[in-house]
Amino acid sequence: MRTRIITAIVALAIFVPFVIKGGIPLTILISLLGVIAVGELLFMKKRLLVSFEALVSFVAVVVTILPNSFWRLLPAPAFLNPRTLIYLFIFLLLLTTVLSNNKLSFDDAGALSLGVLYIGFGFHFFLQARAENWMAFVFGLIIVWLTDSFAYIIGRKLGKHKLIPKISPNKTWEGSIGGTAVATIVAIIFAESTHFATHFSLFEIVLATLVLSIAGQFGDLIESALKRYFGVKDSGTLLPGHGGILDRFDSMLIVMPIIVLIGLTA
Known part of the structure; x- marks a missing residue:
């Protein structure tokens, strides 16, 4: 640690x-x-x-x-x-x-x-x-970091039901839902306070946040599936304790394209 x-x-x-x-x-x-x-x-x-x-x-x-x-x-x-x-x-x-x-x-x-x-x-x-759009970019970072952090914390404390055990045995439904819930609440507060996406309604912001949080978790799972397929624990060793670049940016590689493609940066 x-x-x-x-x-x-x-x-x-x-x-x-x-x-x-x-x-x-x-x-x-x-x-x-x-x-x-x-x-x-x-x-x-x-x-x-x-x-x-x-x-x-x-x-x-x-x-x-x-x-x-x-x-x-x-x-x-x-x-x-x-x-x-x-x-x-x-x-x-x-x-x-x-x-x-x-x-x-x-x-x-x-x-x-x-x-x-x-x-x-x-x-x-x-x-x-x-x-x-700097604020849209930060919005994406907030969603990724909070989803990942609280999925881990809540999963450790309350997790009982495995999400996809053959791909990522430590992830749980409780952690996944909890991480998305926390990230959604904080990200919506951020979006409403900064007004960076005035062309989106509140409902659309909520929906976009949920989609991005879930997409980020899929990014993590895609990387887990890749490592499982190749039989390695981490994608690399550049970052001691964290693995490689793919391990650290797996969620970003999915979330950032969606942020741009759905028009949040417009």
Whole structure:
């Protein structure tokens, strides 16, 4: 527990100033985190971090993460855009299955392609939410952190009924509902006091909060399912006591895209 607390303090001391600053510094940091997260996926897949498919995946995730403003300012031909490049990277991974005589299998290429999209778009929308509406971004952070924290606390104290034991044996229905309840109450108070989403009615804010809290828990469960499939306890070891980047950002990678897509940042 001591290691976990120390790691959390150090990580927040590094991360929070970048989040507050935003812009290019945050983009660079998030791109680096995206590369590390893909590295964790490669490690779980037992692929070399210096292989061709690793290099392609690293470049692809950065291209996916980069904000839209970067591409608008880039002095390049119109065809040089994220969609074209992402397709090219996926094609290269598929081509590698042929040229490597299936040493890189279709399953490997598929996992890396999906992983790049999951990680890349998750972090892309993280940056977009931060850039478009600071309060909406904080709203998302509040929901994720409170849901996670109180699901753990309430689950430890009152949890009796397992949520999905084959995927995450420690999570309970009591913790899940309790975490969502606390996060919803606090997030609604925050939304009503800051008036950051005046284009949403109170009912829509309540509904959005519930959806985001539940989605965040699914993000956690998706990561748990991934680790179960590969037979690992944590996605990585970068953060002692916490695991890897995928372990810490699993909920964010689902919540931030939803915040942008439902129009909370508008």
